Amino acid sequence: MQKSFSLLIAITLLLSACNKSTTPEKCPFVAPTAVAPAAEIANLKAWLDANSLEYTQHSSGIFYKIVAPGAGTVPEVCSNVGVKYIGRLTTSTESFDKNTTGTVFALGQLITGWQIGIPLIKSGGSITLYIPPSLGYGSAGAGSSIPPNSNLVFSIELLSVQ
Numbered sequence: 414m415q416k417s418f419s420l421l422i423a424i425t426l427l428l429s430a431c432n433k434s435t436t437p438e439k440c441p442f443v444a445p446t447a448v449a450p451a452a453e454i455a456n457l458k459a460w461l462d463a464n465s466l467e468y469t470q471h472s473s474g475i476f477y478k479i480v481a482p483g484a485g486t487v488p489e490v491c492s493n494v495g496v497k498y499i500g501r502l503t504t505s506t507e508s509f510d511k512n513t514t515g516t517v518f519a520l521g522q523l524i525t526g527w528q529i530g531i532p533l534i535k536s537g538g539s540i541t542l543y544i545p546p547s548l549g550y551g552s553a554g555a556g557s558s559i560p561p562n563s564n565l566v567f568s569i570e571l572l573s574v575q
Contacts, residue, residue, distance in 0.1 A: 440490070440491030440521070441521070442490045442491050442519075442520075442521025442522075443490065443521075444489070444490045444528070445473070445490070445525045445528045445529055447473060447525050447547070447548060448472070448473050448474055449473065449474030449475070449545040449546075449547045449548050450474075450545075450547060453474065453545035453546055453547055453564075454470075454474040454545055456545070456564070457474075457476060457503070457543055457544075457545045457564050458470070458476070460503050460564060461476055461543060466478070466543075468543060471529060471530070471533075473525075473529050473548060474545050474547075474548060475526050475529055475530055475542055475543065475544050475545065475548055476542075476543035477530050477533060477540055477541060477542050477543065478540065478541045479533060479534055479538065479539075479540050480538075480539040480540060480541060480568075481534075481537070481538045481539045482534055482535060482538050483534045483535030483536050483537035483538025483539075483571060484535055484536075484537050484538075485535045485536030485537045485538075485573075485574065486535060486536050486574040487532055487534075487535050487574070488520055488531055488532050488536075488571070488574040489520070489532065490520055490521045490528055490532075491519075491520070491521055492519075492520050492574050492575060493517050493518065493519055493520070493574075493575040494517065494518055494520050494531060494571060494572075494573070494574055494575075495515055495516070495517045495571070495572035495573035495574075495575070496512070496515065496516065496517075496518065496531075496569055496570060496571055496572060497512055497513055497514070497515050497516075497569070497570040497572060498510075498511060498512055498567055498568060498569045498570070499511040499513075499567070499568045500565060500566070500567045501565075501566050501567075502559065502560075502563050502564065502565065502566070503543075503563075503564040503565070503566060504563075504564075509558035509559055510558070515572050517573075517575070520532075524544070524548065524549050524550065525547075525548040525549075526542055526544030526545075526548040526549050526565065526567075527542070527544075527567070527569075529548065530542040530544070530567075530569075531569065531571060534571055535571070535574075536571050536572065536573055536574045537571065537572075538570075538571050539568070539569060539570040539571065540568075540569050540571075541566065541567065541568050541569075542565075542566070542567045542569065543564065543565070543566055544564065544565040544566075544567065545564060546561075546562040546563055546564060549563065549564075549565045550563065550565075
């Protein structure tokens with residue numbers, strides 16, 4: 414009886430030691446719930462319509478076109494995403510930023526428009542996002558290439574989700 418009891422204690426200790434694995438850090442990001450103001454949405458929609466572009470409107474106020482849905486993992490705000498992308502303003506055909514070799518970002522650290530739009534596809538997919546100012550760089554803009562209150566266009570290829 415004592416051998417069985419000792420064996421039971423040993424197994425219990427062994428199993429409890431296995432369950433004491435280090436817990437991953439908690440994600441500090443929360444899925445965005447922001448909605449662009451109606452005037453920004455109307456302005457961006459007018460530009461899309463004037464340029465005869467295909468799009469779907471998201472409830473947040475971004476517009477998008479899924480080029481390829483992908484077949485891999487759907488990212489969440491706490492995911493790291495590997496992407497290739499080209500970003501431009503609606504007022505220009507020149508890109509203000511691009512990465513054509515691939516880079517990895519924490520999705521939760523990116524502009525709200527990306528946090529909303531990228532999870533609309535799976536890894537291996539691609540999407541074009543049309544982002545109103547408040548879901549992009551807002552009234553501050555970004556450096557000298559993105560003026561305040563700019564509508565943004567991003568062509569994004571989702572390479573990986575981690």
